Amino acid sequence: MDKIERVTQLHRVLKAARMGRTIDELEAEMGVSRATVYRDLDFLRDVLGAPLNVDDQRRWRYARDEHAPFELPGLWLNAEELYALVLTRQIVEGNQKTADAQDAVNGDEGPDESLLGASLAAAQNRIEKLLGEKAVNLKRLRVLRHNHRRVDERVFRSIAAATLERRTLRFGYRARSTDEPTTRTVHPQRLVHYRDNWYLDAFDETREALRSFALDRISNVKLLEGAAKEIAETDLDAALTNGYGIFSGVARNNATIVFSPHAARWAAEERWHASQTGKFLPDGRFELKVPYSNGRELLMDVLRYGPDAEITAPVALREQMRSLLTLTSESYGLPG
Numbered sequence: 001m002d003k004i005e006r007v008t009q010l011h012r013v014l015k016a017a018r019m020g021r022t023i024d025e026l027e028a029e030m031g032v033s034r035a036t037v038y039r040d041l042d043f044l045r046d047v048l049g050a051p052l053n054v055d056d057q058r059r060w061r062y063a064r065d066e067h068a069p070f071e072l073p074g075l076w077l078n079a080e081e082l083y084a085l086v087l088t089r090q091i092v093e094g095n096q097k098t099a100d101a102q103d104a105v106n107g108d109e110g111p112d113e114s115l116l117g118a119s120l121a122a123a124q125n126r127i128e129k130l131l132g133e134k135a136v137n138l139k140r141l142r143v144l145r146h147n148h149r150r151v152d153e154r155v156f157r158s159i160a161a162a163t164l165e166r167r168t169l170r171f172g173y174r175a176r177s178t179d180e181p182t183t184r185t186v187h188p189q190r191l192v193h194y195r196d197n198w199y200l201d202a203f204d205e206t207r208e209a210l211r212s213f214a215l216d217r218i219s220n221v222k223l224l225e226g227a228a229k230e231i232a233e234t235d236l237d238a239a240l241t242n243g244y245g246i247f248s249g250v251a252r253n254n255a256t257i258v259f260s261p262h263a264a265r266w267a268a269e270e271r272w273h274a275s276q277t278g279k280f281l282p283d284g285r286f287e288l289k290v291p292y293s294n295g296r297e298l299l300m301d302v303l304r305y306g307p308d309a310e311i312t313a314p315v316a317l318r319e320q321m322r323s324l325l326t327l328t329s330e331s332y333g334l335p336g
Contacts, residue, residue: 020061243293251291263308
């Protein structure tokens with residue numbers, strides 16, 4: 001039994017015992033040592049603020065308040081669930097030292113706190129108190145970011161609030177492809193964390209269609225009074241996640257990629273798409289078929305494998321890869 005479970009049990013015992021319990025009774029009832037009982041009582045009183053009293057007979061009890069009886073604060077989680085919360089904080093907040101170092105290189109001071117940093121740091125302080133001696137193990141949880149783009153925390157907070165409270169939004173947006181400024185009025189549907197970056201899936205009033213917006217390209221967010229239009233989850237998935245990656249749309253093509261025997265095992269274990277299919281070929285190679293709408297991200301992923309991956313179909317996608325490799329070769333002074 002870990003500390004969280006013991007304290008929960010101790011709370012229940014004391015709550016039910018109107019006449020209180022002695023240390024000997026608590027030791028026998030909980031099946032722990034005398035020292036552990038004292039430590040858990042101190043934790044209840046000093047960390048959680050329980051109104052514990054000891055009477056003349058050395059019986060421990062809660063001070064009675066019929067109008068506001070003491071309860072354990074908030075969600076009461078075990079150690080494994082608290083570890084999961086800390087890991088979630090790292091995923092959401094990112095590696096602050098890495099981000100700050102990159103800002104220094106770019107000459108960008110950035111915000112004082114990382115994404116939701118202040119709120120999450122306060123939550124972690126409480127988690128560390130709950131974990132007690134086990135808190136030292138938190139340093140063993142680490143999430144490293146890759147290709148992370150900084151998001152203004154004010155932007156994130158406003159969009160998260162609008163998404164959860166079901167309110168419409170207006171914001172400035174610069175599409176990465178054109179960098180042209182536009183003003184969008186949208187009905188937020190869901191926040192998506194994809195490849196270390198944040199996106200908003202929303203219904204765009206001007207385009208009258210579903211779109212994904214990169215949060216790092218959003219500015220001047222304003223929450224509007226109107227309620228957000230509700231889009232069915234199946235419609236969101238059909239429009240935004242059936243194709244390949246964040247450049248998705250309705251999948252119109254299927255790509256076939258063949259991996260060398262050297263890379264076959266790794267490729268077979270990767271999940272590129274929810275509807276992918278794959279098989280090992282007689283010569284040890286692995287053939288992957290994946291639906292896609294826009295081939296840009298798919299080409300980038302195939303390039304990760306270098307000469308160990310070849311697009312065999314469709315012809316148009318294969319030619320896009322050929323052109324990309326030709327331009328790359330020319331950049332390095334190699335024959336096309």
